[in-house]
Amino acid sequence: GENVEQHPSTLSVQEGDSAVIKCTYSDSASNYFPWYKQELGKGPQLIIDIRSNVGEKKDQRIAVTLNKTAKHFSLHITETQPEDSAVYFCAASMAAGNKLTFGGGTRVLVKP
Amino acid sequence: SAVISQKPSRDICQRGTSLTIQCQVDSQVTMMFWYRQQPGQSLTLIATANQGSEATYESGFVIDKFPISRPNLTFSTLTVSNMSPEDSSIYLCSVGRQGNLQEQYFGPGTRLTVT
Numbered sequence: 208g209e210n211v212e213q214h215p216s217t218l219s220v221q222e223g224d225s226a227v228i229k230c231t232y233s234d235s236a237s238n239y240f241p242w243y244k245q246e247l248g249k250g251p252q253l254i255i256d257i258r259s260n261v262g263e264k265k266d267q268r269i270a271v272t273l274n275k276t277a278k279h280f281s282l283h284i285t286e287t288q289p290e291d292s293a294v295y296f297c298a299a300s301m302a303a304g305n306k307l308t309f310g311g312g313t314r315v316l317v318k319p
Numbered sequence: 320s321a322v323i324s325q326k327p328s329r330d331i332c333q334r335g336t337s338l339t340i341q342c343q344v345d346s347q348v349t350m351m352f353w354y355r356q357q358p359g360q361s362l363t364l365i366a367t368a369n370q371g372s373e374a375t376y377e378s379g380f381v382i383d384k385f386p387i388s389r390p391n392l393t394f395s396t397l398t399v400s401n402m403s404p405e406d407s408s409i410y411l412c413s414v415g416r417q418g419n420l421q422e423q424y425f426g427p428g429t430r431l432t433v434t
Contacts, residue, residue: 239421250323250425253320302421306352309361311360
């Protein structure tokens with residue numbers, strides 16, 4: 208089955224700096240890659256996603272890039288703010304209606 | 320995105336008992352999923368709950384331990400049976416977005432502690 212690895216497990220950045228989280232997946236059949244943000248005591252929130260026919264997608268301060276050949280994708284957060292502090296999860300899915308396989312998560316701390 | 324609620328939000332249970340978790344969505348959805356998130360860990364899919372058919376369980380999860388109901392397109396339940404302390408986790412339901420089933424949205428979770 209699919210295996211998703213996520214790095215780093217923890218990331219501490221100064222407010223205003225950028226944060227980058229990287230994920231690799233094992234199955235080339237995966238075609239959908241969402242990112243979730245989970246704040247303490249809450250369920251994961253979908254913040255951005257990318258499909259295999261696109262190389263990059265942006266939404267304000269967050270962007271995701273995908274390299275299908277290398278089977279890795281990354282989340283970029285620019286101009287980080289304290290409210291960006293949370294645990295971020297990447298995931299991969301192979302087909303419509305299919306399950307999401309999650310990475311191990313990255314705990315991001317933005318220091319004011 | 321759909322509004323998803325779960326009940327209870329948290330519970331403390333004795334070992335050997337069972338707890339049923341409810342998931343309610345404010346619109347009809349085809350696909351519903353149940354995940355487990357052990358303390359400080361990532362999310363693991365327990366099963367896919369489909370209306371009108373039996374749930375599909377992932378490796379390592381069995382129906383006797385985690386029975387699931389899906390009586391209609393807006394509601395599902397997950398029961399954690401014969402609980403042990405190892406079942407202490409956050410249990411999350413998610414729904415697939417209609418028309419784009421790969422997108423999934425999560426409920427707030429149920430925090431279960433088994434003593």
